[in-house]
Amino acid sequence: MVGLSLGEKHFIKGGIDQNIRSDGRKRDSYRPIFVETGVIPQANGSARVRMGATEVIASVKAELGRPSALHPDKGKVAIFVDCSAVAEPTFEGRGGEELSAELSVALERCLLGGTSGAGAGIDLTSLIVAEGKICWDLYIDSLVISSDGNLLDALAAAIKAALANTAIPKVNISAAASGDEQPEVDISDEEFLQFDTSAVPVIITLTQVGRHYIVDATSEEESHMSSAVSISVNRKGHICGLTKRGGEGLDPSVVSDMISVAQHLSELLMSRLDSEISAAEAEGGDEEL
């Protein structure tokens, strides 16, 4: 990306101080959000989210697998992010690996809870088919097509929409097996179960520029942030995960203030996303009729 001149930097910083950003937004407004679901027909669920010029695609694929020995009553979820070279020339070859890894880990932390699986935004027990033997493995793959800042929020929104679009086939266990035998399974082509996404959180990233923090930063604004805190909040207003990026230290009171701001903003974002997702799903449903 072309660097910013000193004059441009002062302009952006001054604007944020006065609560008017370069595109006219206030410090706490999001860019227009567009959601489209069902964009990848061969996946179990998929969605494409656009926040301003940032565009990401998320897809959910479900495969049958064995649950881990430590948690025989839980399915497994893995989240992968791939930053495409189409978005930024610097992502060519292995250039995007670091950012992809950072985003994948941040998303897993916010959506999947601790190593024991407790507190996960996605209910892992709903993925079990036969306890201890067969469970659903969900692979959530995301692709960043266009990058203009605030990738984490857009990815979380895309994953939420993709999960809302996910239909897991019903599995009928044919033979009752005992001990270590793998029971026979019959995957239904007709019946599907819609995934329950009421507990899936959203991620709000607050970027500190100068003395104020803004939400939904563009890549220009992100390029001279001092630090950024990404907070994942669920429908009940509970914090599901927290990530701080950026070198500069933050006063603890600032962090608490950011958390309360994020909680307040999450209600707006959550309701906006929900209405966009249901509109997208309704559109998809109409096309099928």
Add this chain to the structure above:
Amino acid sequence: MEFVNPEGLRLDGRRPMEMRQLRAEIGAVARADGSAVFEMGNTKVIAAVYGPREVQNKSQQSNDQALVRCEYTMANFSTGDRKRKPKGDRRSTEISLVIRQTMEACILTHLMPRSQIDIYVQVLQADGGTRSACINAATLALADAGIPMRDLVTSCSAGYLNSTPLLDLNYLEDSAGGADVTVGFLPKLDRVTLLQMDAKLPVDIVENVMQLAIEGCKAIATYIREVLLENTKQLEYRRGL
């Protein structure tokens, strides 16, 4: 397995000489100098062009022409089974090379010395013919970026199953074990710029199948030209002309 039934219809209901539905969109990636999405049936690819810009690796800089680079990647979710490694595998490297050579022959590189043009192609959905869809998308993206070219490059594939030449194979037909001929064509100059074939074909059939693919390329070229004209009209309209 029957790929052409007695009534002459293929697995997806097409006739042997019928191409899949084409759809193109210009300017999908805002940050890129030029970009396009190209769909051939269920195969969907997105191409972005960055350039001409300063050469990143000075040792590769050329004093009398532009450096053209290309990267082909497939998304994790593009194929039926999840792909674990989106890039760096041999097939991706080969296709990157093929696309680069095809586009390089067509771009007027001598007009932009000491510069670099990057073409990135990402496959979002793969259903056969990804190579061709990528070349078509790259042509559109280069045109969107305003990079001077000798001619549009279009590409199409053709095969031979159940003793019938088939145009524009999808994934099932491609993996059937019959021949798969991919042709890259310059319509105005009437020249073949890319020709690849796998599996076996009798010598007298090769000519037919190649000709069929060339006809497909010409049809795609007509479509691409329409899309570019429509895009220019939109730009004129927005500029108030």
